[in-house]
Amino acid sequence: MTHHISPNHLSLKLIHEILTHQAQLSLSTEASGLIRHCRDFLEQKLAGSDQLFYGINTGFGSLCDVRISETDLEQLQHNLVVSHAAGMGDAVPQEVLRIILLLKIQSLSYGHSGVREAVVQRLIDFYNADVLPVVFELGSLGASGDLAPLAHLSLPLIGLGEVWHEGRRQPSADVLKKHAWQPLRFQAKEALALLNGTQFSAAYATWCLLEARRLADLADLNAAIGYDAFNCRLSPLDAHIHQIRPHEGQISTAKKLLKLLENSEIAQSNKTAVQDPYAFRCVPQVHGASRDAIAHIEKMLVTELNSVTDNPNLFPDDDLIVSGGNFHAQPLALPLDYLAIALAELGSISERRVYQLISGQRQLPPFLTDDPGLHSGMMIAQYTAAAIVSQNKTLCAPASVDSIVSCNGQEDHVSMAANAATKARRVVLNLERLLAIEFMIGMQALDYRRPLRSSPGIEKIKEEYRRVVPRLEADRVLSVDLERTVEFLKHITTPQSP
Numbered sequence: 001m002t003h004h005i006s007p008n009h010l011s012l013k014l015i016h017e018i019l020t021h022q023a024q025l026s027l028s029t030e031a032s033g034l035i036r037h038c039r040d041f042l043e044q045k046l047a048g049s050d051q052l053f054y055g056i057n058t059g060f061g062s063l064c065d066v067r068i069s070e071t072d073l074e075q076l077q078h079n080l081v082v083s084h085a086a087g088m089g090d091a092v093p094q095e096v097l098r099i100i101l102l103l104k105i106q107s108l109s110y111g112h113s114g115v116r117e118a119v120v121q122r123l124i125d126f127y128n129a130d131v132l133p134v135v136f137e138l139g140s141l142g143a144s145g146d147l148a149p150l151a152h153l154s155l156p157l158i159g160l161g162e163v164w165h166e167g168r169r170q171p172s173a174d175v176l177k178k179h180a181w182q183p184l185r186f187q188a189k190e191a192l193a194l195l196n197g198t199q200f201s202a203a204y205a206t207w208c209l210l211e212a213r214r215l216a217d218l219a220d221l222n223a224a225i226g227y228d229a230f231n232c233r234l235s236p237l238d239a240h241i242h243q244i245r246p247h248e249g250q251i252s253t254a255k256k257l258l259k260l261l262e263n264s265e266i267a268q269s270n271k272t273a274v275q276d277p278y279a280f281r282c283v284p285q286v287h288g289a290s291r292d293a294i295a296h297i298e299k300m301l302v303t304e305l306n307s308v309t310d311n312p313n314l315f316p317d318d319d320l321i322v323s324g325g326n327f328h329a330q331p332l333a334l335p336l337d338y339l340a341i342a343l344a345e346l347g348s349i350s351e352r353r354v355y356q357l358i359s360g361q362r363q364l365p366p367f368l369t370d371d372p373g374l375h376s377g378m379m380i381a382q383y384t385a386a387a388i389v390s391q392n393k394t395l396c397a398p399a400s401v402d403s404i405v406s407c408n409g410q411e412d413h414v415s416m417a418a419n420a421a422t423k424a425r426r427v428v429l430n431l432e433r434l435l436a437i438e439f440m441i442g443m444q445a446l447d448y449r450r451p452l453r454s455s456p457g458i459e460k461i462k463e464e465y466r467r468v469v470p471r472l473e474a475d476r477v478l479s480v481d482l483e484r485t486v487e488f489l490k491h492i493t494t495p496q497s498p
Contacts, residue, residue: 004028034111041316042114055192077186084151087136099203113193134162142329142417146200159183196310204421217494224260229445249288264455279352293342297335329417333400336420344392347434436485
């Protein structure tokens with residue numbers, strides 16, 4: 001599969017397909033024309049004017065009024081990359097690096113950044129050969145673009161820094177030689193176009209949202225399992241309730257749970273409790289609110305994915321070079337904080353269902369073990385869930401309300417989107433673990449409902465799961481079961497929301 005980079009709409013679905021099918025990238029004829037047209041305009045502008053253009057023939061940040069001579073423009077761009085490569089911390093995961101590369105290529109293809117086609121093509125070469133620059137998580141304020149991370153992304157283009165390639169981290173100079181690629185020499189505006197931009201934060205947001213979709217479906221599946229495992233009434237899923245409070249996520253969640261529980265013997269059996277705890281009864285309201293949040297965040301992100309976010313911006317057809325603030329990542333910082341909260345809530349209510357299932361109520365043995373006392377059963381799995389939920393609460397403290405002045409006051413309000421992005425990813429990973437705990441415990445609880453059976457769909461999933469994780473007959477190391485559960489859930493297909 002080949003994806004042709006073009007100014008056409010880039011959606012989360014398309015990104016998912018590109019990544020899943022390991023598509024090769026190429027520039028469309030239209031994109032090549034736009035890139036060349038913009039570069040030609042910039043070169044003509046520099047040759048025929050003494051005007052100052054920020055970052056093109058001036059210094060950077062608070063040094064924006066310092067003119068740089070024509071003979072030093074190439075050195076200026078080189079210095080920008082090496083000086084800004086000051087990142088620290090954990091290395092960015094490779095699945096996120098691929099998205100950063102894709103988004104940077106897309107942004108440069110609109111013909112408003114002034115780079116040569118050769119620069120964009122080298123980024124494409126890196127992507128297609130799975131040469132992934134080593135980038136660090138810490139260093140971006142999310143305002144003048146994701147400067148430090150994108151500087152590390154750019155270093156290998158000039159033969160500096162390191163890359164991930166063929167399963168290991170190695171010097172970029174060695175990998176360039178292997179592929180017979182000459183190191184680039186950045187010309188006017190090129191390094192600035194690479195470093196300015198929100199692609200680091202946007203790539204994390206993209207990865208988080210792609211996972212959020214999967215995990216929201218899994219949360220609904222867990223809730224349906226929990227309805228039968230805790231012998232709940234189906235009345236909270238009745239359409240009449242949701243018609244008089246018609247939030248889209250709430251309606252679709254209720255429909256989905258009813259579909260998942262269709263033809264369940266347990267669901268159709270007699271119930272003794274008049275009402276069920278909120279963790280079950282309010283699933284449509286809680287899961288639905290998170291789903292609506294995800295949909296809102298996706299809308300904001302998709303706009304960002306199809307934007308030009310470097311500075312200054314070039315408009316060849318209007319004979320304009322304009323300095324602005326499209327690199328400011330506030331449109332990502334707020335949604336990323338919101339996403340972390342929405343996903344943390346899916347994990348919070350999941351842990352409450354876990355607690356109910358192991359509490360010894362409704363004909364279930366304490367801690368879901370045949371011999372409570374001698375065996376602790378699922379007791380400590382709930383401790384782990386509680387610890388993860390508590391950590392998520394701290395990770396949900398918003399990054400976007402913070403700002404620290406930098407660059408001698410020139411950059412006096414920053415978004416902190418990068419911090420929002422990296423902690424949102426941690427919430428996603430924690431949610432995956434929480435849902436694995438709940439799934440494992442729900443499967444164990446269903447065994448105590450025999451001879452009654454759940455729905456055919458849930459029973460099929462249960463049968464497949466038991467080939468990977470057997471029923472807990474006696475105490476064993478649960479972390480092994482949980483890791484297997486996480487992997488199992490990565491590969492199952494859960495029904496989509498109506």
